[in-house]
Amino acid sequence: METVKITINGQEVSAPRGELLIEACEMNGIYLPRFCHFRGLTPQASCRLCVVRVDNPKNAKLQTACTMPVSEGMVVTTNSQEIEDVRAAMIEFLLSNHPVDCPVCDRAGECELQDQTYGFGEDRTRFPFEDKENYLERQISPFMYNDPQRCVVCKRCTRVCEEWMDEFAITTVNRGSHTLISSFNGWVECSDCGNCVDVCPTGTLLHVPYKYIARPWDLKQTPTVCNFCSDGCSMLAGTRAEKIIRTVARDGRGRTAGGINHDFLCSLGRYTIDFVHNRERLDRPMIRRGEHLVPATWDEALTYAASSLNEVKALYGGNSIGLISAARLLNEDQHTLRRFATEALETEHAEFYQDDDEIDLAAFFRYGTPTIATQEHIQNADAILLIGSDPNEENPLTAFSIRWAVRQKAARLFIVNASPSRLERQAQISILAREGSESAIVYALLDESKIDEAAGAMGAHADEIRALRRGLLESGRVVVIFGDELRGAALEALALLEQRLATPSVETAEAAKKAHIDALQREVRSSNSTQKPSINENPFTYIVERPTLDVGADPVRSETKFSFVPLVRYSNTMGAWQMGMSSATRGGMMAQAMLNSVGGGIKALYIAGEDVVAKANGDAELIRLQLEKLDFLVVQEMFLTDTARLADVVFPVTSFAEAQGTQVNNGSQVQFVRRSIPPVGQARPDWMVVNLVARLMGIEFGYQGQLKNVFKDISDNVEGYAGLSHNLLANEGATQIKRSQPDLSKINVADLMERLAIQVERINRNISVERHEITEKAGSRLQKRYPLITRYSEMITPKLPQEAQAETPAPLIFPA
Amino acid sequence: MTKVLTSRFDLKGKACDIDVYLKTGGYQALEKAFKELTPEKILEEVKKSALRGRGGAGFPTGMKWGFVPKESKRPKYLINNADESEPGTGKDRDLMRYDPHQMIEGMIIAAYTLGANVSYIYIRGEYWYIKEILEKAIAQAYQRGYLGKKILGSGFDHDMYVHPGAGAYICGEETALLESLEGKRGHPRLKPPFPAVVGLYGGPTIVNNVETLAAVPWIILNGGDAYRALGTEKSGGTKLYTVSGHVNRPGNYEVPLGYPLMNLINEECGGIPGGRKLKAVIPGGSSVPIINAAEAGKCNMDYESVAAVGSMLGSGGVIVMDESTDIFETTRNITHFYMHESCGWCTPCREGTRWLYKVFDRMKRYEGRPGDIELLYDLADKILFKSFCPLGDAAAMPVQSAIDKFRDDFDRRIKYDLVQIHKAAD
C-alpha cells in the first residue's frame, strides 16, 4: 500500500495515501473525538467534533478530519487550545438539550457521549435545565425505544439502515433543532436487525428486550459465535448471574467480538437467545417406562442406552443402527458422533440431517475443494454471481457483504434466480429464471455456444446471459454464491469455471472496471450521505470514493479467479461435512433414507439434536409412525421435542451458550465458540454424552473427558486441521480451512458436459417465469428454519403492548 | 443614472409579454451572442465586466463560469437561484415579475457560454404567482425559437424549467439547492467538489442569482468595459437594493456600485419618517453585521467599502432602523429566523441557534442573568466558522455585531438581582 508522509503535532508520521485524516491520526496513536464518523459508513461531517487545523494558506478555517484525505506533506495540529475549545463547545452544544438522565439510561457505562464528555468536554453546563425541550421516550418498533432528547443526530442509525441493510426504515424527520430520528408515521417497519441500536453512540435508541434489564458494567461479555445461519457471525454474549441477557456485535463503547461480521448482527442472532433459559429446557435424562418418559439419573440412562444398543447390534448387526446428527452441532460433537458410529455402533449409516432443498455438498466437493470465499473475499470481489437462494432472507451477513461490495467497491453483481430478492436493487444484471432452471446458467457460462439453449431453458433473454458471461470474463476476482438451486452435474461443473473463463489481463480487468464505474453514472468523488448521486436508473446503488472497511490494509483476494460460497443452511453444516459426518463417503444411507428404512433394515436410531418429526414437512405423521416402529431410539436434545417424545432414552444437552468447541461457516472458516454460561440443569455437551455411551459399550476414544483432546484428535486426523488448536483459534479468530483443490485431470470433462446437457434438456419448460412480490421482512424465512428456537424464544415475538401501539404513531410535526 | 436591470420596471409588468419586451430592445443580446460571438468571447466579456455574484457571496461571475470543465461526460446544468429568502431582500421578485424575459435571455446566454442544455429556475414556493409568470414567459420564448431545439438556427439546444421550493431558506445555499432539486432534504453538501465540477446529478453546474443573470444581456449588448465603467474598479456595474424598514419610500432601487448609503436612504427613499434620527443599518440582508449611524454615514455601497466599515454587501437588502428601534429586539428576531431555518445537519448551528434564542427569549422577558450577554457572544463565537455551511456564520455575525455596537439595548434586559442592587447601594 502506498503511503504518504504527514506531520501531526510536529511529528512526522506515515499514513496510507488517501486515508481519512481521522483514521490516519488514530493509526498513529492520536484519537480524535467523533460521533458521526463511523467505520464503514459514508462520511458526513456533521458533529464537528473532529476538527483539526491543517496548514493551508487557502483555507483559514478549521477542518474536519473525518472528511479530509491525507496528502503528502500535510501539516496538522490536533491539540491546540483553539481546537480543545471547539471540541468542548460542541459537546456542550450536544448536551444542551440532553436530559442528563444517565442514572436511568441503559447506555450509561457504554455511552460515547459520556466518554467524549469525560475526555474532551468541560465539567459545567451553561444551559439551564428549565429551558430544555421535552420529548417523551417512545417505542418506535417492536424492538426499539427512542428517546429523542438524548440524540446527537449523528445519523449513524439511518446510514446503517440504508447502507448496510438497504431498508431505509428509519430516517430523520423535521429540520433544525426539531430534527428527530423517526420514520413514516413514527412506527418503524423493518427486519428488526437492531444494528441501528448497536451503533447508536448514546441512549437514544435502545433494545426493547434489554430495557432496564442490566447495567453494562455488570455484564460479563464473552466473545462467541452465533449458532443460527451458516454465516457464523461473532458476537459478544452479555451474561449476568449465569444468564445470557443480550448479544451484540459491538457494544456501546465500540468493543466488538472482532469477528468476520465487524459491527453487523441480524435479528435472529440478537433477539432469540432467551430460548436458552426457557422453562421447558430438559434438565435431566429421561427413560421410557411404558407409555411415559420418566426422569432418571445419568448412570441409569447411560447404562440403559449402552446395553440396549449393544443388544440391537448383537441381534441385527451394526448396520441396523443409524445415527443422525443436527448440522448445528459443533465439530467436536460431530467428530465424536462419527467415531461413535463407526467404532461403537459399527454402522455405515451416520449422517447429519439435510432437508431435500439443501446444497448437495458431495457433488460440489466431488473432485476436491474449490477455493471457498470468505466474507472479506465477497467484500473485495470485482464481480459477484449469485445463483439461487436469497441471502437477504437466509444469510443476512452475506447479503450485507454483497451490498458492501457493490456500494463501497463498485463490484458488479449478477443474479440468476427464480424468486426475486431485494438484492436485485444492487444488481447490474438480474435474470429472473424459470423455477428449477438455475443450473442452466452454468452450462451457458462454460460453453458460449450453448447460451441460446440455456436461455430457452431458463426462460430468459440470451442477450442478458451473454452480457453476464462477458462481465464475468472481464472481471478480475469473481465470487460465486449459490444455493441449493444448483444441482447435480451443474454443481460438479463449477470446478471447470476457473479454466473456461480464465483470468483476464490486468488491463482488461481494469478497463472493464472503469467502464462499469462510469456506467454507474456516479461521480465518484461526490458522495457523502447528503450527496447520494441519484442520476442512475437504479437509486439503490452508488459508490463511495474511499472504501472504509479495510482501513490501512490491502484488500483480501483469493488466489484463484473464481471462489465460491455454498449457502449451506446451518451454522455447522460445513463442519459436519468436514468431520466426515456423511454417509455418502462411506456408502451408507442418508438421514432421510434411514428414516424410511425403519421397519426394514434399520432397527435402532441414535439422533443428536435434530427434531426429525418437525422437520418432515407435511409428513410428520408418517415419520412419527416410522419412529414408533423402532426397537430402540436414543435422542440427545435441549427440549422435549416431537422426536424426543418417542425416544426410549433422552439425554439433556447443552445449548450454544453452554457448549464450547469449534464451528465452520460457509466460508470454510473455523471459529471458536466460547462457553458463556455453565450448563443448564444436568445438561452435558453432545460429544461428552456419546463418549460416555461408547465407553459403556466398551469403546474408549481416549479423550479422558477433555474437550481439547477431542480437538487434538480432529487436528491429527481431519484434512485441513493440522496444526490448529483451541487456543490458537481463540486468539486468531476465524481461520480458513483449506483443502486440496479439484484435480482437473481427474475430471472426465466430456462426460460431465454430457450430463450437464442432459440436465438442461430435462428442465421443464412448461413452468412459467413468474415475478413474486419480494418479502417485506428480510430474514423471515430464516426464522422459519429454526422452529425449535423460535418456539421457545419470547424475545423474537415480543408482545406488543396494545397501548404502546396506540400511543406511538403520533409523529412530532414541525412546524406545529 | 443608467438602468441596467430596471429599465422596464416602469412598464409595471407589461414587459412580461414578449412583444413588449422585444419592442424595448429584448433578445437583441441573444441574437448578438449567437450570431456574432463565441462562448469564449462571451466569457471574456463577462470577465471584463467585473460582474460579481449578486446572491450574497459576491464571487466574480466570469471566474466561476471559467471553472466549468469544457469536456464533460455528464450533462452540464445552469441553475438560476431565485430562492430569495434572505430577510430584507425582495429584489429578485421584482426582476422576475416586471421583466422575466431579461433574466431568461441572460440565462440562455449563460447556458450557451457554458454548454448547458438544461437550466432550472429554483424559485421559492411562496412566489407561486411569479412561477406562473415565468412559465408563461418561457412558453413564449419557446414559441419564438429562443428556447428549444436549434436556437436561432445555431446548433445549440436548450430547455428551461421552473422548479418550486417549499419553504426552506437553506435551499438558497447552492449545494442545498442542488439536493433539493434532486428531490431530497435541503442539506448542504460537502465541498469540495464544487458544483462547477460536480453539481446537479453529478454534472458540472453553475448556480447564479437572478440579478447576476439579469445583468448579462446588457453586458453582451454594451460590452464588459461599459458595464464595469458604471461601477467601481473592482466591482463593476449597478446593483439593485431592497430598502426596507424605517424609510419614507421603501422599495427596490438600482444604483451604481459605490453609491453612498446615505444618498440611497435620503434621496431614493426619501429619508426617515417623522424626521427621526437614524440608529442603525443592516446593509446586506439579515446575515451581515449591523452598522451604526456613524458607520452608515461613511459607507459607500460596494463590496470593498462596506467591508471597510465591518459589514458586507451581501444580497443588497438594506434594512434601515431609526432611533425608536430596540436593536435587542431586531437581533432576537433575526436569531429566531436562523433557528427556524437551520437545516439541522451540524451541531453548532442546530444546537447553537436554539440556545442563542433561548437566551434571547429570557432576556425579552427581562429575565436575563448577569453574564448572559457574554454568553450570547461566546455562543455566537462557537458557531462562527465552525459550522458545516455559512448559515451558521450568518446566525452568529448579527449577534456579535449588535452586542458590539448596541450593548445598551442588551444591558437593559438583564435582571438585576439583589446582590447587584446592594452593590450599587454601597
Place this chain on the structure above:
Amino acid sequence: MYSESNEKKLDEIISHYPVKRSAILPALYIAQEENGYVTDDDIKYLAKRLDMRINEVEEVVTFYTMYSRKPIGKYKLQVCRTVSCMLLGAEQITEHISRKLGCKLGETTPDGRFTLVEVECLGYCDLAPVLQVNFDYHEKINTESLDKIIEGLK
C-alpha cells in the same frame, strides 16, 4: 387518488428531470391541493410513483415548511414575522387577526376556515408588513385593510 388531469400534470413535471424523484416538491403541492395537507396515502402513492421509499418522501415532507402533515384551515393566514415586517408592526397584525378570529397562533378556527401562522421572511420586505393567504400576497397591510381581506374571504 389523483384525477386524470393531475396525473397528466405529474407526468409533465416528471418529464422535466432525468430522475423521477426530482419531481417530489412540485408533486407534493398537487397532493396537498386536494386535502390541504399531505395525507398518508399521498405519501405512499408518491413513493410508488416517483421510485422513492416511503421514508424518503416523509423526510422530505417534514423538512419543508410549506407542506403540512396535519389538517389545516381552508385559508392559511401567514403573517411574516421577520425583521423588516416586525419593524413596521407585524406583531400587531398577528394580534389583530388573532383577536378578530378568536384563534391563537398556530391554531385553526373551529369552523375550519382559517389557520393563523407566523412565517419567516416572505421576500416582501420593502412592502412590509405583509400577509400571505395561501398563495396570495397582501402587501403593506394595516388593521383596516386586514379587516377587508378577511371579510372578503368569508
